[in-house]
Structures are given as structure tokens and as C-alpha cells.
Amino acid sequence: MTKTSVGPKPAEATIRSAGAVVQQPAPRRRTPTGLDTLESEAVHVFREVAGEFDRPVVLFSGGKDSTLLVHLARKAFWPAPIPFALLHVDTGHNFPEVIEFRDRLVARYGLRLEVAEVQRWIDDGRLTERADGTRNPLQTVPLLDSIVEHRFDAVFGGGRRDEERARAKERIFSLRNSFGQWDPRRQRPELWNLYNGRHRPGEHVRVFPLSNWTELDVWNYIERENIELPSIYYAHRREVYLRDGMLLSSGPWGGPRETEQVQERLVRYRTVGDGSCTGAVESDATTVAEVIAEVAASRLTERGATRADDRMSEAAMEDRKREGYF
Incomplete structure (x- = not known):
């Protein structure tokens, strides 16, 4: 009985080396994340x-x-x-x-x-x-x-x-x-x-x-694509004062009131905007990976935690x- 020769499957590649025929599986397509x-x-x-x-x-x-x-x-x-x-x-x-x-x-x-x-x-x-x-x-x-x-x-x-x-x-x-x-x-x-x-x-x-x-998606993508951001998104020492549960810093928009004490703390910003109403959060996250871990553990949205203008009223x-x- 004559043996029928069967060629390689479409999903495979044939490699000939030193007289041997080796079936090499084709590379698999990466599943989109x-x-x-x-x-x-x-x-x-x-x-x-x-x-x-x-x-x-x-x-x-x-x-x-x-x-x-x-x-x-x-x-x-x-x-x-x-x-x-x-x-x-x-x-x-x-x-x-x-x-x-x-x-x-x-x-x-x-x-x-x-x-x-x-x-x-x-x-x-x-x-x-x-x-x-x-x-x-x-x-x-x-x-x-x-x-x-x-x-x-x-x-x-x-x-x-x-x-x-x-x-x-x-x-x-x-x-x-x-x-x-x-x-x-x-x-x-x-x-x-x-x-x-x-x-x-x-x-x-x-x-x-x-x-x-x-x-969290944003930060994971920033890590994957190696996207540069302003330095204040990462932990740094900054003079801040506490107002309405938020850590604000002084600047051209004004400074602390007489009853508000300025302290130097290790902080970073989750969002940036008008300095008069954008607060910092205490953090020691100096890398993207550390920020990702911090965001994953947070139960407050970035605006809810750090934007005073969103707190003016329920419908602000x-x-x-x-x-x-x-």
C-alpha cells in the first residue's frame, strides 16, 4: 500500500534542517487586552x-x-x-x-x-x-x-x-x-x-x-506606554494646609487663613486644576507602579477626594x- 503524503497544516510552518522535516506551530495571535x-x-x-x-x-x-x-x-x-x-x-x-x-x-x-x-x-x-x-x-x-x-x-x-x-x-x-x-x-x-x-x-x-x-485604566495605560506626566502626580514634599478635609497649597490664588497651619508633608496630586480648589493627597508613591497600587486600593474618586469646586452643592x-x- 502506498503511503499518502500529507502536507503541513495551514497553521504550521515546515522547517528543513539537516535532512529532517520539523513541523513548527505558527505563532499565536495575541488576545487583545x-x-x-x-x-x-x-x-x-x-x-x-x-x-x-x-x-x-x-x-x-x-x-x-x-x-x-x-x-x-x-x-x-x-x-x-x-x-x-x-x-x-x-x-x-x-x-x-x-x-x-x-x-x-x-x-x-x-x-x-x-x-x-x-x-x-x-x-x-x-x-x-x-x-x-x-x-x-x-x-x-x-x-x-x-x-x-x-x-x-x-x-x-x-x-x-x-x-x-x-x-x-x-x-x-x-x-x-x-x-x-x-x-x-x-x-x-x-x-x-x-x-x-x-x-x-x-x-x-x-x-x-x-x-x-x-x-486605574488611565494609570495602567500610562505605565504600558511610558507616558510622561507633570512631576506633581508623584509623591514630593510640599507645604500644605488643611481646609474642609483637603490639603491645599498656597500660591497666587491666596494662602491659608489665620486659623490654618502650614505643614510640610509628603503628597501627590491625583488631578490638577485651579490651585485654589485642587487638593493633594498624602502619598509615598513615587513611581507609576506605586501609584497604580494606591489607586487600586482607593475607594474615593479623584475628583471626590481632591476637588473642592465639585463639593459646592449636589448639583454643582x-x-x-x-x-x-x-
Whole structure:
């Protein structure tokens, strides 16, 4: 009986060495991880916006979420440059380390940065300084004015649904009316990764590619991609004082009251923003791996633990969303 010769299976490769035939299994495809899925979704959103809109812009503060947006945008369009500008609404109360990092990143990648300085709106009377000194709520008017001035029709933001309640029900494509306001009745369903960017003249769409990410996802991705962040995200010694359960530092936004004692502590920041209302947390996490372990053990969201402006009322962020803040 003649033996029938059977060739190698499609999933195998034949290696001939010293007269022997060895069947070598083909390399297995890597199973996508959760981070791969989140990255793929964000890259898809960036490309969808580039195809649907004429003048998109990325809100960029130098914080971890907006830095992640820039990293993902670079991936989405590589090797071409990012095809739209960055916009920073600068309260004038930012931490120096963050501003230095912002300018360095913009220069490194040759990006175009538009800066809307809240101080200009105060100086010309369009805004009035608040009695409590915080400028975070004052960002809405400069943001909306800048959108109109530059005719931006899609505005990328780093908001995530895990941050707090007002963000939890936000769509990835969030339609805003001609006044920049959010109306829940006009939001569109988002099924099968299909996004509706249709809008009338004067309206625009806020876009949140990180909607489905958590704080822990962000830090795991930062570790995987080796993304640089401002130094204040890691533990360092800083003079702080305790107010309303938060560790604040003094700066151009003001300092401690007579009854508030300044102490030097080992702290880091989970989120960055207006220095008058952004608190630090005590920490000895000096590496990304140590931050990941700390975040995994935390039972408070970053904004709930460190942002005083979110504590003004139960509906503080909801009201600001309706006004066009994020």
C-alpha cells in the first residue's frame, strides 16, 4: 500500500534542517487586552471626528487625561501630525510644574496651542473675580467665547464616566446648542460604535474618547506606554494646609487663613486644576507602579477626594455642564 503524503497544516510552518522535516506551530495571535480595546475605541473616535468635522480642537491642560488624549491622537494619525490644535483655558491659578510640562510637550511635538486666559476676561470686565478666589467656575465663558472665535465644531475633552455623576450619563458625542449648553433631550443614542456628529450652524459637539476608561485604566495605560506626566502626580514634599478635609497649597490664588497651619508633608496630586480648589493627597508613591497600587486600593474618586469646586452643592457639576463648562 502506498503511503499518502500529507502536507503541513495551514497553521504550521515546515522547517528543513539537516535532512529532517520539523513541523513548527505558527505563532499565536495575541488576545487583545482591556487596554487594547479602550485604545482602539479612542483611536476610532479621533478618526471619526477628523472625518466628520471641519475644525476640531483638543482641550489640553497638561493634566494626565489631556496628556493621554494627545498621546492617543498621535497614535490615531501617525505618521502624519495631529491635524488639529490644542486649547487651554488658563485660570492663571495653575501649578507651575503643570504649565512647564504643557509648554514642553507642545514644543516637543510641534503642536499648535491656543490659550484662553481667564485674567483677560477679568481685566476687560467680561468676568468678575469670585469672593472665594477660585477661578474654576470662571472657565465657562472663556471656553465658549474661544469656541465661537475660532469656529471650533468639535471639542475633545478628557472627561470619564467614573469621575462623578454628571459625567456618568454623558455620551461620547455630546451635542451642544449655539450657546454651548447641554440639553439631555437632544442627545443621540450610540449603538455599535456609530456616532452622529450632525449639528446646526453655531452648534458644536463635545467629544469624550476616554468616556469608558477608569482612573486605574488611565494609570495602567500610562505605565504600558511610558507616558510622561507633570512631576506633581508623584509623591514630593510640599507645604500644605488643611481646609474642609483637603490639603491645599498656597500660591497666587491666596494662602491659608489665620486659623490654618502650614505643614510640610509628603503628597501627590491625583488631578490638577485651579490651585485654589485642587487638593493633594498624602502619598509615598513615587513611581507609576506605586501609584497604580494606591489607586487600586482607593475607594474615593479623584475628583471626590481632591476637588473642592465639585463639593459646592449636589448639583454643582450638573449645573456647570448645562452651562457649557465640559
